[in-house]
Amino acid sequence: xKEQTWIRVVAGMLxxxxxxxxxxxxxxxxxxxxxxxxxxxxxxxxxxxVRTLQTKLNSLGFNCGKVxxxxxxxxxxAVKRYQSSKGLVADGIVGAKxxxxxGISLSGSSSTNSxxxxxxxxxxxxxxxxxxxxxxxxxQVAVGAVILNRVRSSKFPNTIAGxxxxxxxxxxVNDGQINLEPNQSAYNAARDCMNGWDPTNxxxxxxxxxxxxxxxxxxxPVLLKIGKHSFCK
Amino acid sequence: MENTNNRPARDRRRKIAVIVAAxxxxxxxxxxxxxxxxxxxxxxxxxxxxxxxxxQSYYTLSxxxxxMENNLSKIRVTRGEELQxxxxxxxxxxxxxxxxxxxxLSHGGYxxxxxxxxxxxxxxxxxxxxxxIAFGLGLNDDDYxxxxxxxxxxxxxxxxxxxxRDKITDNGEKFVMGLGQMGQSLSAAFExxxxxxxxxxxxxxxxxxxxxxxxxxxxxxxxxxxxxxxxADNYVARALGGxxxxxxxxxxxxESAFETYLYEFTTEDGTSGSIQISKQGGMPVMWDTDASVDxxxxxxxxxxxxxxxxxDKIGLPSMxxxxxxxxxxxxxxxxxxxxxxxIYYPDMVKVKVSLQDGxxxxxxxxxxxxxxxxxxxxxxxxxEEQVRAGDYGRMQISSVRLxxxxxxxxxxxxxxxxxxxxxxYRFFLFVDASxxxxxxxxxxxxxxxxxxxM
Numbered sequence: 001x002k003e004q005t006w007i008r009v010v011a012g013m014l015x016x017x018x019x020x021x022x023x024x025x026x027x028x029x030x031x032x033x034x035x036x037x038x039x040x041x042x043x044x045x046x047x048x049x050v051r052t053l054q055t056k057l058n059s060l061g062f063n064c065g066k067v068x069x070x071x072x073x074x075x076x077x078a079v080k081r082y083q084s085s086k087g088l089v090a091d092g093i094v095g096a097k098x099x100x101x102x103g104i105s106l107s108g109s110s111s112t113n114s115x116x117x118x119x120x121x122x123x124x125x126x127x128x129x130x131x132x133x134x135x136x137x138x139x140q141v142a143v144g145a146v147i148l149n150r151v152r153s154s155k156f157p158n159t160i161a162g163x164x165x166x167x168x169x170x171x172x173v174n175d176g177q178i179n180l181e182p183n184q185s186a187y188n189a190a191r192d193c194m195n196g197w198d199p200t201n202x203x204x205x206x207x208x209x210x211x212x213x214x215x216x217x218x219x220x221p222v223l224l225k226i227g228k229h230s231f232c233k
Numbered sequence: 234m235e236n237t238n239n240r241p242a243r244d245r246r247r248k249i250a251v252i253v254a255a256x257x258x259x260x261x262x263x264x265x266x267x268x269x270x271x272x273x274x275x276x277x278x279x280x281x282x283x284x285x286x287x288x289q290s291y292y293t294l295s296x297x298x299x300x301m302e303n304n305l306s307k308i309r310v311t312r313g314e315e316l317q318x319x320x321x322x323x324x325x326x327x328x329x330x331x332x333x334x335x336x337x338l339s340h341g342g343y344x345x346x347x348x349x350x351x352x353x354x355x356x357x358x359x360x361x362x363x364x365x366i367a368f369g370l371g372l373n374d375d376d377y378x379x380x381x382x383x384x385x386x387x388x389x390x391x392x393x394x395x396x397x398r399d400k401i402t403d404n405g406e407k408f409v410m411g412l413g414q415m416g417q418s419l420s421a422a423f424e425x426x427x428x429x430x431x432x433x434x435x436x437x438x439x440x441x442x443x444x445x446x447x448x449x450x451x452x453x454x455x456x457x458x459x460x461x462x463x464x465a466d467n468y469v470a471r472a473l474g475g476x477x478x479x480x481x482x483x484x485x486x487x488e489s490a491f492e493t494y495l496y497e498f499t500t501e502d503g504t505s506g507s508i509q510i511s512k513q514g515g516m517p518v519m520w521d522t523d524a525s526v527d528x529x530x531x532x533x534x535x536x537x538x539x540x541x542x543x544x545d546k547i548g549l550p551s552m553x554x555x556x557x558x559x560x561x562x563x564x565x566x567x568x569x570x571x572x573x574x575x576i577y578y579p580d581m582v583k584v585k586v587s588l589q590d591g592x593x594x595x596x597x598x599x600x601x602x603x604x605x606x607x608x609x610x611x612x613x614x615x616x617e618e619q620v621r622a623g624d625y626g627r628m629q630i631s632s633v634r635l636x637x638x639x640x641x642x643x644x645x646x647x648x649x650x651x652x653x654x655x656x657x658y659r660f661f662l663f664v665d666a667s668x669x670x671x672x673x674x675x676x677x678x679x680x681x682x683x684x685x686x687m
Contacts, residue, residue, distance in 0.1 A: 011254075043527060044527050044529065044561060046559045046560060046562050046588075047559075048680065066532070070532075070562055070588060071562070072529040072530060072562075072588075136497075136507065137507070137523040138506070138521060153350075154349070154350040154353035155349055156346070157332060157333060158329070158332065162333065166336045167339045185523055187561075188524070191560050191561070192585075195597075197595065198597075199487075199495070199507070199509065199519065200487070200489065201489035201490060201518075201599065216344065223487060223488045224487040224488070226484070233489070
């Protein structure tokens with residue numbers, strides 16, 4: 001009996017030791033960066049890449065109507081016809097295989113007259129998602145508006161990336177939640193902000209009264225409360 | 234009773250078990266120790282990298298403050314306009330870089346905003362000075378006084394930061410003492426420069442960072458009666474373009490530059506979102522919905538016309554569409570007040586239209602409420618023919634029209650808007666209607682987010 005107990009103790013210690021080693025191996029290896037989302041073109045999307053797709057489909061005889069950069073039902077039908085003709089899965093979504101067959105690129109912006117890319121909208125959507133997911137839609141727009149108000153303010157860095165990555169400015173950047181992939185709602189909120197929607201009317205700060213510990217932020221007069229966030233200047 | 238015949242075999246098994254367990258334990262401990270060592274080494278390397286980044290920001294900041302101080306000193310005694318412009322551009326560039334370094338040196342322990350604001354304003358004011366010279370206005374006594382004040386303040390900041398250089402370099406003090414903790418000497422320097430006793434000059438001028446912008450009022454709401462937040466149904470229904478309200482819930486009052494009431498709403502047609510109505514006059518400030526489009530069936534042109542009709546419905550009959558961009562099948566239409574064939578860009582509203590069915594899914598009217606008022610600019614000194622005959626390089630002119638444009642510090646200017654293209658590049662170029670000088674240019678940029686103006 002004593003012997004069995006002794007063996008169990010040794011075995012238990014070895015298991016603990018092995019688990020600890022595994023945990024340290026995992027921590028030492030670190031986590032890899034987020035995989036890039038697979039780019040697709042599908043119904044509901046719009047922009048330069050959709051325009052390129054429509055031009056290509058029309059030129060190949062798969063009529064999708066007017067080249068307007070808007071992926072509607074006519075474009076979907078044309079894509080399906082093209083996919084069927086090439087023996088591809090006819091789902092109307094332009095993924096890597098369909099794009100390769102068409103000879104168009106899905107990576108990055110295919111702008112014709114500039115080097116502009118939409119990283120600002122993406123970055124803003126990431127920060128909104130990390131800081132305000134679960135908040136009412138207008139609360140998400142408000143968080144994005146605060147970021148853009150900071151960009152315009154003399155008191156902060158003058159770029160979206162500069163504001164978002166200013167050390168210790170946003171909790172979600174500190175703890176890595178900024179790297180979560182934003183959902184559609186965060187994208188929509190980011191676009192509204194970029195187009196001028198600002199429910200806060202110029203606020204530069206927000207905080208959650210249930211969790212904020214900074215004495216300084218509590219001293220700011222609250223101008224507006226949306227969801228869990230209090231907004232101030 | 235124990236069988237003594239089995240004892241040697243059992244003892245042997247036990248010995249083997251102990252030896253195996255000990256070997257496994259030693260192997261695991263050795264692995265653990267080496268991994269801890271690697272982890273500690275990497276951690277130290279990362280700390281060093283971060284420390285070096287902070288150190289780089291500190292030295293870059295010091296260099297740029299020195300450049301700012303030196304050029305601010307020179308501008309006080311320089312009267313040649315070309316040289317003044319060169320000095321002012323040097324200051325603007327150095328201030329911009331200093332702002333980035335300050336932002337990189339931020340941490341949670343104290344408020345860095347006064348310092349960042351100061352550097353931004355020095356750069357902005359210098360650009361403003363360079364613009365004045367370029368437009369033939371020159372610097373005046375007030376400008377020289379401001380530059381002199383800025384020189385004194387920059388000298389003080391540069392000195393305070395230089396004073397800690399020895400401690401950091403000679404005493405081996407680290408910039409990063411731990412998560413969120415900066416070196417003691419640098420922290421103390423920043424804290425003293427951000428204190429309430431430090432009086433940074435207040436700057437009122439024509440630039441985006443001017444202090445004048447802190448005191449804006451909503452001109453369109455002047456002399457309007459206040460409304461009761463509990464009696465806003467009619468105002469909300471009108472703001473939603475005549476939709477029938479199913480529910481309306483008061484959320485809060487926004488007490489920013491002018492007071493607005495925030496509501497959550499749902500309409501009979503299933504639209505739900507939030508809306509803000511001004512306390513004075515019950516004017517729509519903005520409303521928004523989380524709209525997505527699955528199957529776009531409208532054209533952009535149809536959406537623009539629907540946005541114009543919506544403005545009519547909410548009591549803004551003189552709005553002309555000036556720009557539209559489509560993003561994920563939502564069209565953002567910009568409309569401006571138009572009078573006597575002149576477009577008033579400061580009086581802008583934005584309307585969101587769904588390409589699914591043409592429904593209006595959002596409205597933004599803050600700029601209109603801030604800026605719309607009766608104003609008189611008189612007849613332009615420079616005529617349209619003169620503008621058309623101007624030098625625009627290879628640009629082919631498509632249209633010319635008169636407009637009022639907002640200037641960075643909040644003022645407005647009567648201008649000619651010249652729209653044209655060179656190859657695939659399209660431009661909006663603005664010409665001062667008083668002097669004939671070109672003062673702003675914007676390019677149309679194709680992007681995945683629609684056409685943008687930059």
